[in-house]
Amino acid sequence: MVQLTTTHLTLREFEPADWQAVYAYETDPRVAAYMAYSASTPEECQSDLDFLADQQQDAHRLLFHLAVILQSSQRLIGTCGLKITNRAVGEAELGYALHSDYWGHGYMTEAARAMVNYGFKTLQLRRIMGTCIPENTASIRVLQKIGMQQEGHLRANKIIKGTIYDSLIFSLLTNEWQIF
Template identity: 40%
Template sequence: MKRSDILASGEKVVLRRFRPEDHDDVHAFASDPDVCRFMSWGPNSQADTRDFLAQAVTVRPNRLDLAILADQRLIGSASVWTTDIEHRTGELGYTLRADAWGQGHGTDAARVLFRLGAEHLRLERIAATCDVDNLASARVLGKIGMSFEGILRGYRLVRGERRDHLAFARLIESPPIELER
C-alpha cells in the first residue's frame, strides 16, 4: 500500500479510502449474516456490495467512507459524516469481519474515526448508535469516551422488526474517558 493511500492510522489499524478492487474483501463481511445481524442492511448480494462500493469510492465533502485494514488485510468499513453543518454535528459507524472481533480493531478504528471527524469534517459533537443487544459495539463506544445518552425506541427497522438502539455522543473538546472494562 502506498503511503498516499493512507488517510489515518491508529495503533492496530489503518484507514484508507475504498477502491473498486476492494469488492471481494468487502463482500466477504457484508454478506455474512453474523456480521449483519444488528444492521439495517445486509446480508449483501453481489449487487448490494457493488452499489455500496460505488458510493464509498465517491469523495464527498461531508462524509468519509473508509476501509479498515489490519496487517495489510481489509477487515471492515468505517464512516464518519456530518449530520448538521450549521451545528457541526456528525455520526460515526463501523463494521468488522467476524474473525476480527474481540481484538481491539473496532476500538482503534472508532478512535481514529472520531479524530477524523474533528480534524477533517470540523465536527464539534459526534454521535453513534448501536442495537440494544450489540453489547460489543456499546463497549467500543464507551472505550473511546462517548457518553451513553439513552435508548432510541424503535430506531431502526432490521429485517422487518423495529429495533431499539443505544445512543452515545461526545463533544470534541471533552477528554476521552475510558470506561472500566
C-alpha cells in the first residue's frame, strides 16, 4: 500500500468509504469542465473505488491513483496519481484533480512532485507525461512547476463533455528529475 507525505498533504490509497468526498470533487462543475471522465453518480464513484481497491491488490498494478488528504483538516480534497502506460518503456501518465475550494494554495504542485518522485524512485519509471487542454492554465502551470517540458500539441484529439479540444503533451525524464 502506498502512502506519501508532503509538507501539507498525505497521499494515501483510496478506500470505499471515500466515495462521498470523491463525488464532491468529481461533480464540482469547475473540476468536471476539465476532466475527460468524471463520475456523475454516487454509484459510478463507488464502482470506480472498487476498481481501484482491486488495483491496490494487483501484482501487476497499473493504476497508482491516490487520495489527497489535507493534513490540517484530514479532509480528502482531491486525487493525484500515475497510470503506467507502457511498462517496457517505463512510461506513466500523471493525472490529478482538486476540489475548487482548495485551488491556488500550491497543493497540487506539492502532490504532483511527491507522485513523480515516487514514480522515478520507487516504480523506477523512465518517463512521466502529463497532458491537458491549452485552456487549462492551472494544469499547465502545475506541469511546468514540477519541471516538465512541453513536447507536443495535438490538434482536436480530445473530447470533454461533448466538446473537441486540442491537447498539450508534457514530459519529464528520470535523468531530469531533481531529488528533493
